[in-house]
Amino acid sequence: MAFSSAVCIYDNSLLLEKSIHRLSNQPRTPSGHIKFVPMKIQATDVATPSFKQSFQSQEVTEKSRKVPLPAFDFKEYMIAKANHVNKALDEAIPLQHPQKINEAMRYSLLAGGKRVRPILCIASCELVGGDEGLAMPAACALEMIHTMSLIHDDLPCMDNDDLRRGKPTSHRIFGEDIAVLAGDALLSLAFEHVARNTKNVSSGRVVQAIAELGSTVGAKGLVAGQIVDIESEGKGVSLSTLEYIHVHKTAKLLEAAAVCGGIMGGADAASVERLRKYARSIGLLFQVVDDILDVTKSSEELGKTAGKDLASDKATFPKLMGIDEAKKFAARLVDEANQGLAFFDHVKAAPLYHLANYIASRQN
Template identity: 55%
Template sequence: MTKVINSYDFEKYLKQTKKVIEEALDFSLGPENPEILRESMRYSLLAGGKRIRPILCLASCSLAGGEPSLAVPTAVAIEMIHTMSLIHDDLPAMDNDDLRRGRPTNHKVYGDAVAILAGDALLTRAFEMVSLRSPGVDPNRLLNVIGELSLVAGAPGLVGGQVVDLECEGKEVDLDTLEYIHLHKTGALLKACVRTGAMIAGANEKLLQALTTYAEGIGLAFQIIDDILDLTSSSEKLGKTAGKDLLADKTTYPKLLGMEESKKRAFDLVEKAKKAIEPWGADANHLISLADFITNRDR
């Protein structure tokens, strides 16, 4: 895999930006009623993780010449949508998982009903973050962000991808179908991260198209690495149940292409993604390093 080589301190950037995101996430949830709903929402939203999605949002805002702080509410909204999808995916009716980010899944702690409602509450709070808690951002830009997130969170995005994923369990799946699932279930939200950050900064169509190409590449690469780690890593390292895809008889990239070809495909996708934003020079450093980080991760 590609090594992260840049003239600036990427680790420092990652640490500082993640701290900004964590503080904003903590501040985003007020005194919800009833208390159990607030506890359930906070349990999953503040459970840690790499925070790649909100960091991508801030990095793309910066690339487009915007002030990253203006994109923080949208970055928080994206993490709320992502967290909702994890809570719902873990439910017995979906992927039926007991472990997430090194802790029992939400429904194991609060029950199925509260977990579903906590996910619903996070999804609606996400749109509140963009529409009502984004001072200083042009309302027309916010409207475009809301439209982008609406598509991603619904049938054209992660919900549609999840349905096809469930329908394909235990069946022979070709590469086109597998990529459809992951471009929707995983890639759609990653694409929204970079597009919405740039929208807040007023990016032109040329940059938005380049960022779309970048995001589609890292979205599929992200999933390929997930598939590889599910087979090669441990539950302790991943913070979630390893080997679940094998047990559920899901088609994965290693199953379809083999391990070495899957690694090569992830590498090629990331190289293509980076090439799309190379014309922006040093301004693209954050996003280029994030692409390498995605493929070099071990959990």
């Protein structure tokens, strides 16, 4: 697909201007700071074309499923869980001294998003017999880590992006220095939040979950993927290298979500590894779909800069495979994810079956 950088810049600047205008109308604290509140998802939000389409099955996923999806209102499940997560995230970071850093943390953390990672954590916990309360601290921690990675990824020294979730990126609002510190603070808070707030789970399991989170972020996880991604810009990259990048940059955090949910819910080692296998498949699926959307959707539809990878000559799945083959690869990943759930109760696993389908058919 041909890509015009001029069109991208024009499209991006208009969206950025609209976003800054919306920010000027945000409520403020008595001291004059912007007060960021979590977005509450309503049923009416699902009626908008882009959001509604995200929950509709596409032909590729219909053909790829080898088992029928169990009857389940996935849309309502996602809305309810996302609102519970947003409430917990809001309570996790009050506006306190020093106010600037807490404001910056809240700005990115409460900016919206689908909350796929925390919901995956909760659904995995419920699948193995736990409940939402057991998983919520870890679920919030995962969203904090994810938000940190977005803040840092958008910095001028990394991807140099202006838009995230339809709003100006953190460094555009607060400056690079505060953005870096906000990301650092969110990462630190993630581990503290799990350690302090997890209740009715053995200390051994809490430590196990914290260790999983630590390995996910560090030199064996997100950092490893980011380094190889940076070093690969402008170079010929093999498909195996591209998979390595995105297994580490994208899939690792989804793996951690499923694994931590399983741990908190009391799963045995075999069940935890089955959840890991499922999550690795949907994590790679998430990136394949993301790459396809990057060259088929506009910045306004995506809520972030479209065509950025193509403009910076980064390797993507459509670039290496072509869009048609990338779609077939996505279908195979849905199959692999479903196979990972085969050992679990089909009805209890309904949210996870539907989540794989949702990721494959999302439109932004």
